[in-house]
Amino acid sequence: MRAGAPRDRARTVSVIDLGGGVSWVHECFPETDAHIHVSVYLVEAPEGAILMDSGSFHHRQRLADRIRDATAGRGIGAIVLSHSDYPHSGNIPAFRRDWGDFEIIASCGDPDLQGLPYARRTKIGDVTEVLGRRFVVLDPPLADRNHTTWVYDEASRTLFVADGFGTLHAPGACDIDWGRIPEDGRAEGVHEFHAQTLPWLRYADPDRVMGALHAMLEKHPPAWIAPIHGPPIAEADVPRYMADLSDALTRIAERN
């Protein structure tokens, strides 16, 4: 097993351990030609389990079962939300019914309008503590909704991201990290994902987007990039991912 490859914690498809108390609770959804991940991540914090995003209502029951299993029945103590888009935020009410009125950390300018009147607001640039673990709140260069934030977990050096850094995958390649996806078609999965998910990229200057991403990765070097809509990207694979992403942005820009 190469360094940094995720280890299956259980023989069943439960959660995949990325190390540092972070695990990938992968779920995906079939599109016409490929699968798209709509995952969540679990982070073990000193005072409880943090869920990064809440996943899609399609996967509600399975997610709830897997989270219960992975936390030995304790459930979750907080959710850090990337943005209040239904496939990311849709399970919050149900999970709060299951596990009590735990804390929701979200970045929106007006939580009421996003249907999250109970959320604790964070701002870009904050360093925020959640259940005793510190997260840096970052301004995402690849996002759809303006209130999206990415967070960097200092303890594990994991960068949690949505919607950027996704990769569409072939059926069957649902539970492997990015570096282990067969190279044939992998770059196309990066391109397809960004072309369909972030329509504004047709107007983008790829150099400006890539410049902002490189600056972020330099300041917050990730052991893992943990996307909601793609497999996790290990540190050793980040340069190859960034090269594929740069090509993808150039293709999207040139087509329009």
Added chain:
Amino acid sequence: MNEPGSDTETTPAAAPMPAARTGAGWRRDVWPGIHWIQELGGHRAGIARAVLESGADWYRPGNELYVPQNAYLLTGERTLLWDTLSPASGHILLPALEELLGERPLDYLALSHPDVPHAGNTMQVLRRYPQCQLVAPAAGETHALYHLDDAMKVGPGDEIDLGGLRVRFPEATFLDAAIHTWMSEEATRTLFTVDWMGFPHQSGESLRRTDEIDTVVDVGRLEEFHSRVMFWFQYVHPHKVTAATDALAVQFAGYGLAPAHGLPIPGEDAAPYYERMNEVVRRVAAGGRGGVL
């Protein structure tokens, strides 16, 4: 000029405003057959501060400043609701619909995009009007993730004849999500844009069109909205965006604009707004985003 919630006392000559209601209320006939239901949201203190610091003269200190959500009810022989406001405003939307529709059914609910502040009352509307046909953008791949798999899908080339009013679904030129459409109405010549062409307004300006307020909607005012919501303007080649804006200005020359987050702009006044938006893009591309909404 009235506060929202007061009875109407001024009646602009160009457009009688027989029924404007409540602080977050609704208005009959912003144009013939097009009714406007507005959610103000709370006072945006941060934006108000930024506006004051910018030296803008359209905002009067002490006024509340709003970035509204708008829904529009179109009533021909058949009826169509465009967007539903945020989940915080079901109590505004449903009574407004009941009062505007009376005994009439709601035939269509069309969503610009499944974003919480626009689609937040979809289920309540469909429960209240069970015969209503849900209409969703055809664009995008993940409709099932939004409960939109069974909706009627519309895009460029599609038209719904409401009898007297005809709506079409041009591509959303500036979209914030893959599943997204704009709408036009061809009898009144109105283009409904979401989220593009939003801007803040202040106390006394709610439920007014731009020709009914005494302040200007200049580049700076449009920038307050777009430098936050269209944060990605900071990463673009401005000429690509301005080319798309110029094309829109030609395609919809003479159309009034009914934005989701601003005040409606009459067709005869619309042309300079496209020019102002081009300046907004150049400014954000040079200066970066203004914050978060």
